[in-house]
Amino acid sequence: GENVEQHPSTLSVQEGDSAVIKCTYSDSASNYFPWYKQELGKGPQLIIDIRSNVGEKKDQRIAVTLNKTAKHFSLHITETQPEDSAVYFCAARTVNQFYFGTGTSLTVIP
């Protein structure tokens, strides 16, 4: 089955700096890659996604890049704000199922 690895597990940045979270996947059949933000006590919330026919997607301060050849994709958050502090999960979808990374705990220091 698919194996999704996510790095780093924890990340601290100063407010206003950028944050980058990276994921790799193993199954070349995976073709949809969402990113979720999970705040304490809440369920994961979809923040951005990318499909395999696209190399990059941007939504305001959030962007995702996908390199299908290398089987990796990354989340980029620019101009970070304290409210960006949360756990972020990447996922890869293959056939019917989503496979999740182990999460990155992002702390934005005011």
Add this chain to the structure above:
Amino acid sequence: EAGVAQSPRYKIIEKRQSVAFWCNPISGHATLYWYQQILGQGPKLLIQFQNNGVVDDSQLPKDRFSAERLKGVDSTLKIQPAKLEDSAVYLCASSLSGGKNTEAFFGQGTRLTVV
């Protein structure tokens, strides 16, 4: 648009007791997922329904876990009997279809503590 609803939010039970969780997906979403999220880990799929049929339950511990979605809308997940290692957040998610490129939306989860 209403999101995925789950209840209860929290549950504490003793080991060997039974527990049930309920999920109401987003209206019109044919696909429903139950995930188990152990503290510090990503969600792990337990079971996936397409309407009222099971698509994937390969990771569901069938000796103690069961789930149903009788009318293709609401779903219940049951654990009987519970073990200490079942302590986790149980997340329900739904998507419009089970096809590729379809995003899933999550509920807030039920936090289960087994003591």
